[in-house]
Amino acid sequence: MALPKSDYLSNIWKDDLFKNKVVFCTGGGGTICSAQVRALVHLGANACIVGRNVAKTEKMAQSIATARPSAKVIGVGATDVRNFDSLKAAVDRCVSELGGIDFVIAGAAGNFLASINQLSVNGFKTVMDIDVLGSYNTAKATLPYLQESAAKHKVDSKTLQPSSLGTGGRIIFVSATMHYTGMIFQTHVSVAKAGVDALSNNIALEFGPLGITSNIIAPGPIANTEGVERLLPSDSKEESWKSQPLGRYGSIRDIADATVYLFSDAGSYVNGHALVVDGASWRMPAAS
Numbered sequence: 001m002a003l004p005k006s007d008y009l010s011n012i013w014k015d016d017l018f019k020n021k022v023v024f025c026t027g028g029g030g031t032i033c034s035a036q037v038r039a040l041v042h043l044g045a046n047a048c049i050v051g052r053n054v055a056k057t058e059k060m061a062q063s064i065a066t067a068r069p070s071a072k073v074i075g076v077g078a079t080d081v082r083n084f085d086s087l088k089a090a091v092d093r094c095v096s097e098l099g100g101i102d103f104v105i106a107g108a109a110g111n112f113l114a115s116i117n118q119l120s121v122n123g124f125k126t127v128m129d130i131d132v133l134g135s136y137n138t139a140k141a142t143l144p145y146l147q148e149s150a151a152k153h154k155v156d157s158k159t160l161q162p163s164s165l166g167t168g169g170r171i172i173f174v175s176a177t178m179h180y181t182g183m184i185f186q187t188h189v190s191v192a193k194a195g196v197d198a199l200s201n202n203i204a205l206e207f208g209p210l211g212i213t214s215n216i217i218a219p220g221p222i223a224n225t226e227g228v229e230r231l232l233p234s235d236s237k238e239e240s241w242k243s244q245p246l247g248r249y250g251s252i253r254d255i256a257d258a259t260v261y262l263f264s265d266a267g268s269y270v271n272g273h274a275l276v277v278d279g280a281s282w283r284m285p286a287a288s
């Protein structure tokens with residue numbers, strides 16, 4: 001059954017904003033990334049989502065495709081972002097079936113709560129591999145196609161007018177905010193997300209001259225996601241939204257709207273930025 005549009009996208013965007021564009025997304029089986037892709041598909045894009053779990057990835061692709069009757073959405077399961085060849089095979093399939101890649105969302109992540117004493121060396125390495133190496137592999141495998149797309153969609157450097165073909169050549173890494181302050185039981189993730197932010201900043205500089213933009217979206221506590229369900233201690237979950245600076249959790253729509261903004265013409269001069277979508281949650285003093 002199709003999700004109501006109001007669950008994943010605001011009503012302010014033009015329906016054909018991303019017509020004929022292609023988005024490639026890692027971690028697309030998860031709640032946040034699937035909402036990002038669903039919003040882009042609703043606005044005209046076709047999509048390729050990848051994940052490790054075959055059934056979950058294919059089922060999510062079918063669900064996302066219901067956002068628009070003519071949408072083409074491919075789910076490529078058995079893809080591990082830690083393995084470059086596995087990821088490259090998914091990228092090749094995306095390009096051969098959908099014709100290229102205009103937008104990338106690098107969203108695959110690994111997370112669990114563990115103190116440094118509980119965290120094994122392999123546990124630390126596993127999260128570094130999924131988040132940092134996986135994001136690098138995603139960028140490495142898709143940048144040649146983003147380069148082709150950026151060449152077609154560049155803003156004119158003299159007139160500063162957007163391309164009549166729309167936008168393309170953009171990458172978003174889904175990061176977090178815990179590394180801005182540090183967070184107990186999240187050392188592995190904090191170190192990894194700091195690395196992801198650094199990767200995005202370097203791509204922004206190195207590929208900016210080719211017209212590619214690279215940005216971070218850093219979600220805060222988003223309702224009905226694995227992050228909130230699994231990572232918030234159970235005794236603080238009940239009504240903890242009340243103590244947030246805006247008196248609520250974020251929604252997946254908040255993240256999807258930020259994604260549409262960064263990929264749209266409105267986001268053309270935003271590069272090397274971390275867009276924190278957390279209602280100022282990370283600025284709150286930690287509970288004593």
Ligand code: HXC
Binds near residue numbers: 109226
């Ligand atoms: C301590 C743990 C652990 C835990 C795994 N490990 N879970 N250590 N506490 N709860 C250790 C294992 O013991 C092992 O080390 C090492 O990590 C690798 O574990 P595997 O299970 O073999 O790895 P793998 O199958 O690759 O699974 C990766 C994973 C898993 C990260 C551990 O949780 C996973 O696949 N997650 C994907 C989905 C996910 O995490 N999504 C969350 C995103 S939410 P040893 O030493 O025993 O070999 C998010 C938002 C955050 O990021 C928002 C915050 C508010």
